[in-house]
Amino acid sequence: MERAKPKTSKAKQIFRIVLLVSTFISLWFVPWILVKAWILPLPDTVQEQVEQSLSYGFDGVIVYVDEAGKPPAFYAAGYHNKEQKIPANPKALFKIASISKLYVAVAITKLDSENRLSLDESLVDYFPELLNRIENADKITLRMMVKHRSGIPNFTDNPEFWNNQPNTNIDVLEYALDLPAEFEPNKDYGYSNTNYLLLSRIIEQVTGGSRQDYFNKVILRPLGLKHTFGSIDNVNLDDVMSGYYVGIEKDFKNENNGMMIATAEDVGIFLRALNDGSLLSESEMETYASIYEFNHGGLAPGYQCIAEYHKDIDAVVIQFMNTTDFEGYQWNLLEITHTRVVNILRNAKGL
Secondary structure (H helix, E strand, O other): OOOOOOOOOHHHHHHHHHHHHHHHHHHHHOOHHHHHHHHOOOOOOHHHHHHHHHHHOOOEEEEEEEEOOOOOEEEEEEEEEOOOOEEOOOOOEEEOHHHHHHHHHHHHHHHHHOOOOOOOOEHHHHOHHHOOOEOOOOOOEHHHHHOOOOOOOOHHHOHHHHHOOOOOOOOHHHHHOOEOOOOOOOOOOOOOHHHHHHHHHHHHHHHOOOHHHHHHHHHHHHHOOOOEEOOHHHOOHHHEOOOEEOOEOOOHHHOOOOOOEEOHHHHHHHHHHHHHOOOOOHHHHHHHHHHOOOOEEEEEOOEEEEEEEEHHHOEEEEEEEOEEOOOOHHHHHHHHHHHHHHHHHHHHOOO
16 A cells, blocks of 8 residues: 655745745846856867856956976967957966965065074064054064964055055055954954065065065076066066956056066966975975965956966966956856866866
């Protein structure tokens, strides 16, 4: 005899209805362009994915792939400069924004190894004038700053930083001074560009030269990198990919904010050397691994990028996209398309 099916309780029925309604509401508020980017069939090739990315509103895309055992591959779509209809160039220079933090962390590691500074020294050991202007400055160590555990306010979170764009002749450190700490030193994590602004100035104080001079000495020349620069002052602007912000008719490449400039290939060579240990000695590698990460993203008006090493396929993937927006959807799309590029590489390996 067939057993009678148990009746679904009224409470369960209500729960299912609520779940369906909440799911529908959640999907309603998710931007459909993000849903589209996820659900489209995965292309067979990286170039197809790069070209597909233009349909999400990007003006130009560059992807560099370095798979172990293969020659580096270069991909591009869209425009290097949309006003002049110049096609995207996979070897163009690009503002790499916060990817530069990897270079700063390497430099701090090197200086610690050379006993020219100590990660356990405090901020006021280098800048005593900040004692009463940055809360806990005498307790904040360089190690905490590298790890974003200082509690120092992020100067780019200050509305005045954006109101005064492009901050010509303004020391942006002022936007982080005389403010309450975000948290007690080493009690939490809080990403702060101020940490790396101060670390860059410590590098210059210790070495007696520019930050870029030290990068040249310990990173760029040893790796043979000739297309990484300290700012747009050091390059031909025509070689720099234009940067666009949704809703603003302006090319952001002309803004001189001291941001590092590099090709995707140069960033890729650096990232592989950082991850495979060839850039650092064994002891330096141990120190670096204890204080910072090995992959990074970068975001600035008109420019966003990701630099990642994927161990499972032994591949470095660098992605540059020259369009940003206020809502942050473009950043989400950058992350989605990067994941899809990596999945294409995995599929090609049968993973």
